[in-house]
Amino acid sequence: MPQKIIDLSARVDAAAWEANPVEHRVLSPAEGARHMADGMREHYGVDFDPSVLPDGELLSLDTLTLTTHTGTHVDAPSHYGTRADYGVPRHIDQMPLEWFLGPGVLLDVSDEPVGAVGADRLAERFERIGHAPGPGEIVLVRTGADALAGTPAYFTDFTGLSGAAVDLLLDLGVRVIGIDAFSLDAPFGHMIAEFRRTGDRGVLWPAHFAGRRREYCQIENLAHLDELPAPTGFTVSCLPVKIAGAGAGWTRAVALLDG
Structure with a gap:
């Protein structure tokens, strides 16, 4: 059956503003x-x-x-640190391709403020769409931040996931989580302000550091998630480029819908 393809990838553009210029x-x-x-x-x-x-x-x-974290890319477990509770973290060229082709689940948190979405808010989204993600499904988090891509605000004004929210998805068997923002974590300024306020080191990059405890991958800098017609009913392909020994690889992420 013919399929419709929705491009979920950001453009790599040397003319656009990047924290690490291209x-x-x-x-x-x-x-x-x-x-x-x-x-x-x-x-x-x-x-x-x-x-x-x-x-x-x-x-x-x-x-x-450019860096492997420019444009739409997949973070490998080795990006999160040199050690992990489950053993030696794998590089992007070592990850099973089966992880990166599977049913997609869209969670829309575009109404959330700058910061980090908690597990309770994700649970509300599951209830709203009538579906909780499961093993083999690829979760895509829509924040709307891709509208700011190519500007400094893209790196400061977005919503990420809390460590508890990531753990909730991993508890359900999800191994790949994507987001249309610069990072799966909250913006740097937000995390550092929380750390200074609380003294709690756990507020610093909790979504990434979850990957030191449990093996999973992130897709960052996605785009056009607003073009997906429904929260489920589509397949995600986000096969990463095979770069030996790398902590990430670029991907041309797409959603496949039955015609």
Whole structure:
């Protein structure tokens, strides 16, 4: 049966504001032709005149400098620390692909203020949609923060999940949790203010540090979750790029709906 595809991925754009700027260098097709000719001569001793090609052009070549946490990406357990209660945390290239293709569940918390959504609020969402996530399902948290992508506010004005909210999802058997914000945790400023107010270290990156106790993956910087027509009834594909020894990998996350 034909499927409709909804793109849930953010654009990687060197022109947009990023906390860790992206560098995008482009060799034009003409420059690519000369680059290829130089490489053939240097490495293989083959002389070739690129002027014989149509318009003197061959292929363009893009080189990007960016972190694995730029754009829509999947965090591996090794991103959360070097040690874990369950053993040595796995890198992104070691994670089973089966984790990243499965039924999706959309939880809309876009009416929540800047900070962290608690477990009780998630339980209310389960009741509202008439479905509690289970093993093999991929939970997508819609905050609406993707509307701020490309601006400094994207990194400061969003809603994350509390440690208890993450534990609730993991208790239900969920292994992949995604969000359309910069982080699954609350913004830096919010967490640090809470730490200074309470002295409780547990308020610092609790969603990430849950991955030191229990193996799971996050998808961060999702987009267009508002285009999903219903909280359930779709499949999520978020296969991460296979980068050896990396704590994260980019993904072209999509939702698949039956036509």
